[in-house]
Amino acid sequence: MKFAMLGAGGIGCLYAARLIQAGHQCVLVARGEHLQALQQNGLLVDHPDTQFHGSVDATDVAGLMKQHSCSSFDLLILGAKGGATQAMLAEMKTWLQGATTPILSIQNGVTNEALIEQQLGVERTIGGLGIYVSGHIVSPGHISAQGAGQIDFGAWPTAQDNPQMATLCQTLAEVFSDAGIPNRLYTDVRYALWRKLVINNGVNPLTALTDLKTGAITTDPILRRTVHTMMEETARAANAAGVSLTKEDVEEMFDLICNFHDIKTSMQVDMERGRTLEVNEICGPVIENCRKINQPAETTELIYKLLVNATQAHPAEI
Template structure:
């Protein structure tokens, strides 16, 4: 199959390398020094169970639209930060309009799929996320990744509301499995997205604010309670959004992050490097949906405000 990885950062490059290693074609869409390194020196992946070091085809969004026929792709995978989704889709709008190629999001947050649907239609939208994976660009063209690297996905917003996408999702599941990418198909992918947001909202803002890795945060007696509280607020927001998350979901996600390993979150790395923080994509849905209930997300609101102030100080 032929793929394009839109936003080939740490995690996007890892998945792209897995697909390439399995014999598929995958064009990496990146920018800046990272793009230059990919074009000149190839892609280097360092993972406990997977090492990749070979030339790749890489371009920027403009080059993708100029030099490649959108109809030639079987799938576009959107791995960019959520804050870039709308602008990237707008830049690609004319190109996307020349085909019926579907788009799979593997991003953080619960708002990306709505933006994709608004651009290309529900029938071309696949919701999804990367889970059990941490990946960062340690130098242009060089990726350090850890974790099982699973992709959870499904027709957006549900198989029942987008049945024509079910067959492609099943085919993609088989392709991912053959490429040694663990995956899980959901009839209601919104459930998977909100479960992932439980982790993202629980630890990403606090690690960015404190500059502590996840292990240090979850072992600290005060911060540990704060993480759990923000996870509870996320589940409450999910319920307000019509996605039933229970205490068992919160407990499972809390146990997962406590035992995943001592890692830097993507938001922590963005804070260190002065990049855009995914506060709007991660914290704001929790805050907005909880405001519709009798219990505002007080802790998430506090941490988000402190984080934004710290980032702009």
Template sequence: MRFVVLGAGGIGCYYAARLVAAGHRVVLVARGAHLQALQQHGLQVQHPQFRFQQAVVATDIDGLVRDYAATSVDWLLLCAKSSATQPMLEQLKVWLAAHASLPVLSLQNGVDNEAHIAAAIGKQRTIGGLAVKIGAHITAPGQVDATGIGQVDFGAWPQARDNPMLHAKLPLLSQIFSEAKIPNTIYDNVNYALWRKLVINNGVNPLTALTLLDTQALTQHPVFSHTVRAMMQETARAANAEGVALTAADVDEMYQLICGFDAIKTSMLVDRLKGRPMELADICGPVIRGCQAAGQPATTTELIQALLLNTVATATA
């Protein structure tokens, strides 16, 4: 099959490498020094159970539009930062319109990306998704270190019953992922899965960026561990306000999951360490918005976000 990985950072490169190793044709869309390294030296991925080092096909967005017809692509994986979703879709507006049935799978943080994709190309082409139990970061241009099982959970957005034709195509993608040794699950209600992941992301990402601790140190800390749980509870409250039923059991399960996972640097921590914009609007934003709508402000999430923004502003002043 023919894939485009749009936003080939750590996560995107890991899945691209798995697909290439399984014999699929993949075009990686990246930029800057990372793109140059991919083009000149290939991609190197280091994972405890997977090693990949070989030439890959890589380009930027302009090159994708110029050199690759959308009709020659079977699946597009969107792995970019959430803040890049709308600008990328706008850049690719004409290109995407040329292939009226090209499905787009979002593997991004947050719960708002799918709505942006659907607004641009229609929900009949929009697959909600999330990368589960994986940490993957660019350690040098063209080089990625990854850990975890790298599962992909996905489903027709917003639910299978709303999008039956796209849902019927997903077993093929599931088979492709499985053969590429990417564990995966198809959800009938992918919004539920997206909000469950946001429980983890909001629980640890902002706090790791504030404290500079990895997830294991954070969840083992006698004080910060309580803050993690409080932010997870606020996320569940926001989900319920948005019509997605998350229970205390969901929160407990997500808390135990992150406590038992490998020590990882979250994407938000890595962004702060590298001086890059953080995905606060996409991770904390929906929680704050949902809790405000419910009349129960997300006071802990608001506090951690404010402290983090103030700390970064003070450090760069």
């Protein structure tokens, strides 16, 4: 199959490497020094189960649209930051509308699929996320990653609502498995997205604010309690949005992050490197949906406010 990885960062490059090693074509869409390194020196991926060093087909968005037709791809995988989704789709609008190629989002947050649907319709939208994985660009062209690197996905918004995409997802599940990408197929992918947000909202903002890795956050008595509270607020927001999350879901996600590798979250790395944070994509839906039912997510609102103030205090760095 032929794939395009839109936003070939740490996690996107890991998945691309596995697909390439399995014999598939994968065009990596990146920018800046990372793109230059990919084009000149190839891709280097360091992962306990995936070692890759070789030349790759890499380009930017403009190059992708000039060098390839959208219809030549079997699947577009959107791995860019959530804050870039709308702008990227707008930039590619004409190119995308000339085909029927579906898009699979593997991004953080619960709002990306709705943006894809708005432009391309449910018949081309696949919801998803990368889970049990951490990956960062160590230096341009060099990726370090850890974790199983699983993709959880499904037809948007549900398999029942989108049977054509549900059938394609069955095929993709086999392709991913054959490429060494663990995966789980959901009939209602919204449940998977909100469960992942439980973890993202629980730890990502706190790691960015404190510059502590997840292990330090989850073993500190006060911060550990804060993580759990923000996870509970996320579950409350999910239920307000019509997605049923239980106390058991919260406890399972809490246990998972407490026993996962001691990692820097993507938001922590973005904070260190002066990049725009995914705080609106991660905290925003929690705050918004809890307000709708007049049960404010007070802890999430506090951490969100502190993060926004911290970034605004150094506007030249973001």
